[in-house]
Amino acid sequence: MDSKTIIVSNRLPLQLNLEDGALQMKPSVGGLATGMKSVHKDGNGIWIGWSGLTEEELDENIAKNVKELAAKEKCVTVSLTQYDVDNFYYGLSNRALWPLFHYFMEYTEFEKEYWESYKTVNQKFADVVLEHVEDGDQIWIHDYQLLLLPEMIRQHKPEVSIGFFLHIPFPSYEIFRSFPWREELLLGILGSDLIGFHTYDYERHFLSSIKRILRLDVNFNEITYDQRIVRVDSFPMGIDYKKFHDAAKSHRKLCSEERSELQQKLDEHIKSKKNTKLILSIDRLDYTKGIPNRIRAFEYFLNKYPEFKEKVRLIMLSVPSRSDVPQYQLLKKETDELVGRINGEFSSVNWTPIWYFYRSLPFDNLVDLYSSADIALITPIRDGMNLVAKEYVATRTKKDGVLILSEMAGASKEMNEAILINPNNFEQIADAIKTALEMPLEEQISRNNLLQKRLKRYSVEKWAHEFMKSLKATKHIAKVVVSEELDDYQKELMLQKFKNAENRLLLLDYDGTLTGFQDNPQNAGPNDELLTLLDKVNALDRTEMVIISGRDRETLERWFKGRAYSLITDHGVWAKEKDQSWKPLERLRTDWMENIRPVLETFVDRTPGTFIEEKKYSLAWHYRKADPELAQIRTNELNTVVTSLISNNELTVLNGNKVIEIKSSSVNKGRAASYILSKKNYDFVLAVGDDWTDEYMFEEVPEGSYSIKVGFQKSKAKYYIKNTQDVRELLGFIAKSL
Numbered sequence: 001m002d003s004k005t006i007i008v009s010n011r012l013p014l015q016l017n018l019e020d021g022a023l024q025m026k027p028s029v030g031g032l033a034t035g036m037k038s039v040h041k042d043g044n045g046i047w048i049g050w051s052g053l054t055e056e057e058l059d060e061n062i063a064k065n066v067k068e069l070a071a072k073e074k075c076v077t078v079s080l081t082q083y084d085v086d087n088f089y090y091g092l093s094n095r096a097l098w099p100l101f102h103y104f105m106e107y108t109e110f111e112k113e114y115w116e117s118y119k120t121v122n123q124k125f126a127d128v129v130l131e132h133v134e135d136g137d138q139i140w141i142h143d144y145q146l147l148l149l150p151e152m153i154r155q156h157k158p159e160v161s162i163g164f165f166l167h168i169p170f171p172s173y174e175i176f177r178s179f180p181w182r183e184e185l186l187l188g189i190l191g192s193d194l195i196g197f198h199t200y201d202y203e204r205h206f207l208s209s210i211k212r213i214l215r216l217d218v219n220f221n222e223i224t225y226d227q228r229i230v231r232v233d234s235f236p237m238g239i240d241y242k243k244f245h246d247a248a249k250s251h252r253k254l255c256s257e258e259r260s261e262l263q264q265k266l267d268e269h270i271k272s273k274k275n276t277k278l279i280l281s282i283d284r285l286d287y288t289k290g291i292p293n294r295i296r297a298f299e300y301f302l303n304k305y306p307e308f309k310e311k312v313r314l315i316m317l318s319v320p321s322r323s324d325v326p327q328y329q330l331l332k333k334e335t336d337e338l339v340g341r342i343n344g345e346f347s348s349v350n351w352t353p354i355w356y357f358y359r360s361l362p363f364d365n366l367v368d369l370y371s372s373a374d375i376a377l378i379t380p381i382r383d384g385m386n387l388v389a390k391e392y393v394a395t396r397t398k399k400d401g402v403l404i405l406s407e408m409a410g411a412s413k414e415m416n417e418a419i420l421i422n423p424n425n426f427e428q429i430a431d432a433i434k435t436a437l438e439m440p441l442e443e444q445i446s447r448n449n450l451l452q453k454r455l456k457r458y459s460v461e462k463w464a465h466e467f468m469k470s471l472k473a474t475k476h477i478a479k480v481v482v483s484e485e486l487d488d489y490q491k492e493l494m495l496q497k498f499k500n501a502e503n504r505l506l507l508l509d510y511d512g513t514l515t516g517f518q519d520n521p522q523n524a525g526p527n528d529e530l531l532t533l534l535d536k537v538n539a540l541d542r543t544e545m546v547i548i549s550g551r552d553r554e555t556l557e558r559w560f561k562g563r564a565y566s567l568i569t570d571h572g573v574w575a576k577e578k579d580q581s582w583k584p585l586e587r588l589r590t591d592w593m594e595n596i597r598p599v600l601e602t603f604v605d606r607t608p609g610t611f612i613e614e615k616k617y618s619l620a621w622h623y624r625k626a627d628p629e630l631a632q633i634r635t636n637e638l639n640t641v642v643t644s645l646i647s648n649n650e651l652t653v654l655n656g657n658k659v660i661e662i663k664s665s666s667v668n669k670g671r672a673a674s675y676i677l678s679k680k681n682y683d684f685v686l687a688v689g690d691d692w693t694d695e696y697m698f699e700e701v702p703e704g705s706y707s708i709k710v711g712f713q714k715s716k717a718k719y720y721i722k723n724t725q726d727v728r729e730l731l732g733f734i735a736k737s738l
């Protein structure tokens, strides 16, 4: 069967009504539902989500009925209890994540019970997805209620493509870090192959948290994690431009009796007060939308420019939302009072400055409001995108009208032709209102022209299409950039070749290959388990085991004292072959160190968490514990400074795993490997290493060798293996194979 796309969101795009035990259902017409239509209707795609009715509200018959009606719309329901809704939805989602991600720290409630419920409900969603998903399918998960879902699915279905899109802002690391279960949340999202945000700023904040909290490697917009590449990108969501534009056009053509009651009222108003302009705002009644600020700024405007009294009216549509959460109840009270106070203070016999509606209106009324307003005043304190701003512009069929938009809305990034304001600056908002009221028609038209062009081109359908295209492409990148996995089959083949060979050579890097990384490199010596393993490998017949490391001779000598291992140290300066004494492979000068050391010291001083490791023939600057972004800046700087200081290519700067090492150019593990290889005719060669310095070794080993990179990263090695644990396991097999 063909692969399919599964969309998952908290709510299904269905409106269900249960009246006197009778169930009514109709598809909802929101922006997301429209955008996803092409994705959803294609082939045998399905949409998984909650119906909006709890288990307690549904008896067995109605529940069955809901399932059947949903199935007709290619929807599958996730069943939630009242407890789930109270704790997962009203609790963690709307009292912790929503305020936190919108920078309302003081509104957050980090209750353990909410968090437990969030996990349980995400698992309920995962169970339903797992019932329906097959290998080769794509899954597109939406929004902050389901941050743990990608990983929950990945655990059971590692091969499916998972995309995640966040509709709200991703906050800066300084905010995000305060969430008590921040690691789990990030790891949950990282189950995805593609993570989408509305703007580059949210993307950058997310990557910053990934680097700082999980300490993962990020390469531009790609995260290497769990042997996968996770791509992060921004996809600014658009609207169904045609729907709004065409509706406005057809409304204009209606004769007065055919017009809606609301439109007739608006027409009447416009006719009777020729010089009065209408300012419109529409939003859910949410503290992120800056409603009180907007009212206060309007009051400020009326005081600052009293000549506009009776000449302008603010129409505010506030749609009821989350009224179970106390902050929303308080906001309702505050808004009611502010509107009352200002209307009381400024109204005259002929004029009330604010018309305030607290309700939701049908689509046609929305279009009436949009197309009758001279100005849209959209002032959120924080907003992921804000579609209202885009919808207003789309309805301006004559291209007149002015959009005043908060720079805190994601939409502001693409809507430069709007008048952009800071929602906390009343002075600026008052001036913007004045500018908008007085803006010449030609200027309005030229601004809207550009805005409309963009909205038309990057519609919500295009947005969905771009996301899906990118999701399909991510599967591809994950495969092409890295080596092949040394899986069980390859391992078996390798062991066969090993057994059949006459002369075998094993070149083993030490740090990051035989042992994991330690914060202090001095503590990374071998434990008994590793020594026992190496002893066994070293004792194998016609097998040469060489530990080839960047460490200095003294350290390896101390660690492997009394053991007849072949050792190569300092990246290839010194060699000690089995049962022989040390000899230099390269003659080196070290006088350059005197000049470079003070330079490195200035980097240590300016970069907390870093330190210098002095080796006999090289200097290493370790930055594993430093702030990753600062470290990135400093490594670039250090590369430039050092390269400008050294002459005749005498020194090489090696970018290792969270370390920069400066050493003489004539030494590297590749040359050392060649030296060993030249001594005998080996018919089995295995080279294992984890960082850049090992790449020289991978380059030198002959065709047909087993070169293995530890970790899922770009490499010249033929194979990759997950971690040091797997390296040890592989050596264990080798030790037992003869």
Ligand code: GDG
Binding pocket: 030, 031, 167, 168, 237, 282, 283, 284, 319, 359, 360, 361, 362, 363, 366, 383, 384, 385, 386, 387, 388, 389, 391
């Ligand atoms: C979240 C993010 C992001 C409003 N009132 C009525 C009505 N609406 C429709 C509008 C618009 C939608 O609701 C509101 O969308 P927004 O984008 O403005 O805001 P949120 O609801 O907070 O949405 C936001 C969005 O997700 C998408 O990713 O932009 O930042 O917070 O489409 O037209 N529709 C009808 N009657 C109303 O009274 N029919």
